[in-house]
Amino acid sequence: xxxxxxxxxxxxxxxxxxxxxxxxxxxxxxxxxxxxxxxxxxxxxxxxxxxxxxxxxxxxxxxxxxxxxxxxxxxxxxxxxxxxxxxxxxxxxxxxxxxxxxxxxxxxxxxxxxxxxxxxxxxxxxxxxxxxxxxxxxxxxxxxxxxxxxxxxxxxxxxxxxxxxxxxxxxxxxxxxxxxxxxxxxxxxxxxxxxxxxxxxxxxxxxxxxxxxxxxxxxxxxxxxxxxxxxxxxxxxxxxxxxx
Amino acid sequence: xxxxxxxxxxxxxxxxxxxxxxxxxxxxxxxxxxxxxxxxxxx
Numbered sequence: 001x002x003x004x005x006x007x008x009x010x011x012x013x014x015x016x017x018x019x020x021x022x023x024x025x026x027x028x029x030x031x032x033x034x035x036x037x038x039x040x041x042x043x044x045x046x047x048x049x050x051x052x053x054x055x056x057x058x059x060x061x062x063x064x065x066x067x068x069x070x071x072x073x074x075x076x077x078x079x080x081x082x083x084x085x086x087x088x089x090x091x092x093x094x095x096x097x098x099x100x101x102x103x104x105x106x107x108x109x110x111x112x113x114x115x116x117x118x119x120x121x122x123x124x125x126x127x128x129x130x131x132x133x134x135x136x137x138x139x140x141x142x143x144x145x146x147x148x149x150x151x152x153x154x155x156x157x158x159x160x161x162x163x164x165x166x167x168x169x170x171x172x173x174x175x176x177x178x179x180x181x182x183x184x185x186x187x188x189x190x191x192x193x194x195x196x197x198x199x200x201x202x203x204x205x206x207x208x209x210x211x212x213x214x215x216x217x218x219x220x221x222x223x224x225x226x227x228x229x230x231x232x233x234x235x236x237x238x239x240x241x242x243x244x
Numbered sequence: 245x246x247x248x249x250x251x252x253x254x255x256x257x258x259x260x261x262x263x264x265x266x267x268x269x270x271x272x273x274x275x276x277x278x279x280x281x282x283x284x285x286x287x
Contacts, residue, residue: 016269024258038250042257049261088268092261099257103245201265208272215279222283 012204023197030190042100044190048198049093050118054156056086056202057125064149067142073217076142079149081209083128085202090122105169113162114170121155128152136220 023044033040063079066072097115098108109115128148135141163172175181181188 013269013273020265027258032247037245038247038254041254045257045261085268088264092264095260095264096257099253099260103250103253205269205272208269208276212272212276212279215276215283219279219282 012207016201016204019197019200023194026190026193030186033187036104039100039103040187042096044194046093046096046100047191048195049089049096051195052198052202053086053089053093053121054160055199056082056089057121057153057156059206060086060128060149061153064146067146068150071139073138073142074214076138076146077210077213077217078206079146080129080132080213081206083125083149084209085205087122087125087129089198089202090118090125094118094122110169112169113166114159114168117155117159117162121152121159124152124155136224138217138220 027041027044030041030044032038059082060079063075063082067075067079094115097118101110102108128145131148132141132145134144160173162168163170174183175188175191183191
């Protein structure tokens with residue numbers, strides 16, 4: 001077991017706070033959209049949340065593939081960390097989409113192709129996290145999770161192109177399309193600032209979440225070697241004969 | 245929809261984002277501290 005005596009660095013949290021403050025300020029200062037009005041400000045958090053979810057699941061796929069190739073648990077920990085963050089960003093994108101949809105469409109939710117596929121992706125990656133809890137064997141857990149991590153990423157292009165392939169209530173892509181960017185320059189800059197802030201948040205979260213995954217693995221190995229939980233191992237169980 | 249009402253939805257969205265991210269980041273910090281204490285490596 002490796003023990004670490006240094007305290008966890010705080011720079012990721014500081015970086016995260018600064019980037020969030022800059023992004024929120026930009027989103028509040030930029031002018032409203034001509035059609036959507038002030039509601040367009042919700043898109044500066046909704047769109048980056050969805051993009052970072054895609055990025056996180058893409059990273060999970062890459063890290064999973066690296067684990068299957070190298071069989072090094074460090075890759076598995078990175079895949080796990082990125083998947084958990086991706087689930088949070090997906091939940092955030094869905095929640096923010098609902099908050100935007102209610103005043104815009106008049107409903108919180110509709111079984112539109114984009115929304116339905118995003119919900120399925122959310123539950124599949126929740127399944128990925130649940131799968132990791134089915135065994136304490138680090139290698140078996142990593143192998144199972146890596147296979148699912150590689151396969152599940154197919155949903156990312158499905159979700160992205162769903163608004164192109166099917167007739168949906170959700171609007172088609174505004175930025176990533178062959179005709180180029182169809183957006184006012186000030187709104188585009190604000191969206192990019194927000195995207196940079198969310199990316200910074202993702203990097204900071206990854207740094208800390210990977211550290212947590214490493215500690216959890218060390219704890220699992222320690223518990224296995226002591227044949228029980230580490231905490232309380234020094235406390236002897238009371239017995240009838242006085243514990244002699 | 246009046247602009248003031250639209251702002252209410254905007255604030256709801258940003259409050260939701262804030263709560264989700266803070267709770268997640270706090271959960272990471274709490275779990276790191278708990279793991280470090282259980283490993284006996286916390287200073």
